[in-house]
Structures are given as structure tokens and as C-alpha cells.
Amino acid sequence: MKLWRKPLDQDRVVVPHGEIHLILERCKGCQLCVTYCPRSVLEMSNLFNAKGYHPPQVGFPGRCVACGLCAMLCPEFAIYVVEV
Amino acid sequence: MAEELTNLLISEHHPMDSLLRQDRLPHIWCSGCGLGTVLTCFVSALQKLELDLNKVVIVSGIGCTGRAAGYLNLDGFHTTHGRAIPFATGLKLGNPELKVVVISGDGDLMAIGGNHFIHAARRNMDLTVLCVNNFNYGMTSGQVGPTTPTDARTSTSPYGNAEHPFNVPYLAAATGATYVARWTALHVRRLERSLIEAMNKRGFSLVEVISPCPTYYGRWNKMGDALEQMKQYHDHSIIRHRTDPAEADISLGGEIIVGRFVDEDKPTFCDLQREAVQ
Numbered sequence: 001m002k003l004w005r006k007p008l009d010q011d012r013v014v015v016p017h018g019e020i021h022l023i024l025e026r027c028k029g030c031q032l033c034v035t036y037c038p039r040s041v042l043e044m045s046n047l048f049n050a051k052g053y054h055p056p057q058v059g060f061p062g063r064c065v066a067c068g069l070c071a072m073l074c075p076e077f078a079i080y081v082v083e084v
Numbered sequence: 085m086a087e088e089l090t091n092l093l094i095s096e097h098h099p100m101d102s103l104l105r106q107d108r109l110p111h112i113w114c115s116g117c118g119l120g121t122v123l124t125c126f127v128s129a130l131q132k133l134e135l136d137l138n139k140v141v142i143v144s145g146i147g148c149t150g151r152a153a154g155y156l157n158l159d160g161f162h163t164t165h166g167r168a169i170p171f172a173t174g175l176k177l178g179n180p181e182l183k184v185v186v187i188s189g190d191g192d193l194m195a196i197g198g199n200h201f202i203h204a205a206r207r208n209m210d211l212t213v214l215c216v217n218n219f220n221y222g223m224t225s226g227q228v229g230p231t232t233p234t235d236a237r238t239s240t241s242p243y244g245n246a247e248h249p250f251n252v253p254y255l256a257a258a259t260g261a262t263y264v265a266r267w268t269a270l271h272v273r274r275l276e277r278s279l280i281e282a283m284n285k286r287g288f289s290l291v292e293v294i295s296p297c298p299t300y301y302g303r304w305n306k307m308g309d310a311l312e313q314m315k316q317y318h319d320h321s322i323i324r325h326r327t328d329p330a331e332a333d334i335s336l337g338g339e340i341i342v343g344r345f346v347d348e349d350k351p352t353f354c355d356l357q358r359e360a361v362q
């Protein structure tokens with residue numbers, strides 16, 4: 001991130017990082033998590049699950065800040081984030 | 085196959101699984117339907133409320149939304165069409181300690197259960213009603229319903245709906261509800277907060293959620309796929325708290341006023357009856 005001045009609390013603030021977990025067979029490929037991830041971490045994969053839907057995959061793992069919006073938006077209880 | 089997905093951990097259990105009947109999952113709702121998101125918000129709200137889950141009861145009616153009670157691992161009942169509120173009223177009167185939540189659709193609550201809805205609001209029964217509005221009868225292939233906007237096409241109004249729709253928050257506020265809010269299915273954080281407020285409220289509280297129905301309503305009205313429909317509702321919504329619900333009418337393709345419209349305190353039916361008996 002580019003900063004125009006150094007924030008006073010920069011050394012105290014730790015940006016959280018998340019690890020994304022997927023329950024593959026629940027996903028119905030609706031793309032809500034991919035579309036609305038504020039950090040554009042996810043992307044659609046070309047693979048199929050058993051029901052024939054394309055699950056998402058992580059394109060940019062370093063960007064995730066564990067906000068949990070994908071878990072809140074997922075209609076299938078198929079994705080969640082664990083803060084690491 | 086699982087090994088080929090990049091940087092993703094494959095798991096078997098979700099943190100919300102303790103509140104879900106896992107043997108019923110995956111649910112039958114269409115890909116991208118807003119109902120799943122609404123249920124996630126509800127479960128998240130329940131987890132944050134830290135209520136005694138043995139005293140939480142979910143009552144639902146018939147329809148796509150009516151299946152919500154069957155997916156939650158809580159005491160619940162899937163009532164006959166339109167009779168979710170009378171069943172919930174009975175539960176509340178029988179055991180006032182229970183936290184009774186009605187999760188049902190617009191067709192169930194506003195059409196066949198319309199009278200029950202207005203009278204429960206008039207009596208100020210201590211219920212929380214989550215009304216998921218998808219503008220048609222989704223389960224029976226998208227017929228015109230009481231909330232279908234004028235001119236909207238459905239399978240039984242192929243030339244455009246000639247009826248005026250119900251304005252759900254206005255109806256609830258006019259008949260005496262103490263908490264009235266409306267959100268779309270994409271306002272997840274606000275919806276979650278609203279559900280927490282509604283469940284903490286003593287009295288009749290209504291949360292209406294505008295949800296896409298990509299399979300019928302969206303297809304008939306050429307709104308694109310589920311994602312586009314959800315985005316359209318979200319983009320057309322204007323957050324205006326404490327606005328007069330009379331102005332919150334929904335028209336086809338028009339703006340959707342969302343927010344917390346009513347939040348007031350009034351003695352509930354149980355309070356007044358206890359006073360009268362003593």
C-alpha cells in the first residue's frame with residue numbers, strides 16, 4: 001500500500017490474513033463470493049464438482065484479510081475463512 | 085479433483101454447521117438464490133445473540149422460504165400454507181419464555197396468511213417475522229403474488245401484472261408493528277444487525293428482505309442471471325432510515341427504499357393480558 005505519510009500507529013496495526021476453506025460438494029457455482037470479494041482474492045476454476053458446478057479457487061492468496069464477506073454471502077454454507 | 089484447485093483448503097465442516105441439519109444439505113434452493121444468503125445472515129445473527137438455543141423456535145409456512153425451518157437445527161415447525169403466524173402465536177402464548185421466529189415468504193405471509201399477519205401486528209404479539217420477498221410464488225413456478233409489482237410479467241401475468249402490490253413495511257407499520265426494516269439480500273451486514281435488533285425487540289418485529297428469484301421472476305422480467313438480479317436490487321436500493329413506509333413502494337425496475345423504518349416501544353399482548361388478569 002502506498003502511504004503519503006507514515007501513520008503514527010503503523011507498527012502496532014497488524015493486517016489480518018485469512019485462509020479460505022471450501023466444502024467442495026456444497027458449492028453451486030453462483031459466483032457471489034468471486035464477484036463481491038472486496039480484495040478480489042477468488043476466481044472461478046475450470047473444474048467441476050460432483051454436481052457439475054464450477055467451484056471458486058484462490059487466485060491471489062496473499063490479498064485475503066479475513067473479512068469473512070464470502071462466508072456471509074455464500075448461500076450454500078460452502079466457504080469460510082479462518083484467520084491465521 | 086480437489087487437489088487441482090489452487091491455494092484452497094478443502095474442508096468437510098462449516099463453522100455454522102452446529103445450527104444446521106447437515107443431512108439436509110445441500111439445500112434445494114437454486115444457484116444464486118437470495119434465500120441461502122438470508123439464512124446465513126440469520127444463523128450469524130443467532131450466533132452473535134448468544135441466546136439459549138433450547139428456547140428458540142423457528143416456524144415457517146409453505147414455499148421456497150418455508151423450507152428454512154427444516155434446514156435449521158433448532159426446534160421448528162413447517163406449518164400449513166399461511167398458518168405460520170397463528171402457530172407461532174400459540175407457541176408464544178403457551179410458553180412466553182420462548183423466542184419465536186417466523187421465517188416465511190411473501191406469498192405465505194401476505195396472501196393466504198395476510199389476515200393472520202395484520203392481526204398479529206395489531207395485537208403486538210412478541211414475534212420476529214422474517215419475510216423474504218421474491219415478488220412471486222417461486223416454488224409453484226412463478227405465479228403472480230400479492231407483492232408482484234404492477235406491469236411485472238410472471239407465468240400467470242404474461243402481459244404484465246394489472247394489480248397493485250402490497251407495500252409490506254407500510255402494511256406492518258400501519259397495523260401496529262413495533263419494528264419494521266427492509267433490506268435486500270446483498271446487504272448482509274446490515275441485515276444481520278437488523279435481525280439482531282428485531283430479535284431483541286419486545287413486540288411484533290418485521291424484517292423484509294428483497295431476494296432475487298432467478299429461475300422465474302428474473303427470467304420472466306429479463307433481469308439476467310441470479311448475480312445480475314441481486315446486483316440490480318442492490319444498486320437500485322437507497323438507504324433511508326426512519327422514512328415513512330408509505331413512500332417505500334416498489335415499482336418494476338424502480339428504486340427500492342431500504343432501512344429501518346419503525347422502531348418504537350409498545351406493551352405486547354402478553355404484557356396487557358397479564359396486567360388485565362392481575
